[in-house]
Amino acid sequence: MIIEVATENKKIAVDGITIDCVIFGFNKESLEVLLVQHAEGESIGKWGLLGGWLQKEESSDDAAQRILYELTSMDNIYLEQLKAFTNPKRVVERRVVTIGYYTLINREDYNIKASLTVREAKWHKINDIPDLIFDHNEILEFSLVHLQNRVRQAPIGFNLLPEKFTLLQLMHLYEEILGIELEKSNFRRKILHMKLLVGLDEKQQDVSHRAAKLYKFDSEIYKKLTQKGFNFEF
Structure with a gap:
């Protein structure tokens, strides 16, 4: 899917839009985030947030729900949209914009089942995060700061x-x-x-x-x- 974004003097080609979801969970003592290890493609063997392409016929909210279900079998999860991450260098040799989402869940309420497109879906302690693909470390850090602000303002x-x-x-x-x-x-x-x-x-x-x-x-x-x-x- 190629999208053209108009500017004053020219159009910038966008190869596609992706969705990346930050899933926070609390495991009795530790704040953790759910990561997946890719089983195919250019990022095979690497860890990243739960993400995928936005399809032509769906909204970003619908895409986020679909991606979560396809990767982990989690369904009907409340997700809050963070912002679009638009750094032109976030993906090498392609112009890809991603829309970030985040949520908080009680780990004990969900049985995570990794799909065939990922090797593993695993919880990682927030202070022990590996080097993630693309700008996913940046997206995770932004989500954590947002969470810290929100938790001070609402229960x-x-x-x-x-x-x-x-x-x-x-x-x-x-x-x-x-x-x-x-x-x-x-x-x-x-x-x-x-x-x-x-x-x-x-x-x-x-x-x-x-x-x-x-x-x-x-x-x-x-x-x-x-x-x-x-x-x-x-």
Whole structure:
């Protein structure tokens, strides 16, 4: 698919548009990203984000969903569009523009199955990312910064936790995403003051240490609070 982009003096030929998806997951202790190792083509054997070509008859949103399903069998995943990455040197000898997407999921909710077009689909810790194809390291870094900003402004981090969690698990999640160390008592006081969590009459099971109280995030309370002008700011 060749696309011509008009400028003031000339037209620039674009060989095609691709979609690249950054899938963040939280594995109890670590923030991770899902990567695939290519099994064919010019990038065979190399690691990259989940990506593919935008087809003529589909929107970028539809393409992102299709690509995720084709590569990993993941279906109906909420994806947020980041931006277009347009550096003319991002792909050697071709002019390819890519549209980036990202999402956050709870790893335990999905069974990842790598397709035949990739050797492996594997979770990598965010601090242990290999050298990726094209500009995928740059796209991943942009996504992480975007995530860090978003998690301070909206309670989207709860998507990475099980339905029932401890305050310590929640704090560790924020530490992983933001890359900082938080003070336990201050975090506890601030998060409970928001009144977004429902304390349960349950505690952790099968743990070697003292069992901690479990909480859950109440989306309905959050919705009602925002209608009254509540501003989530962490």
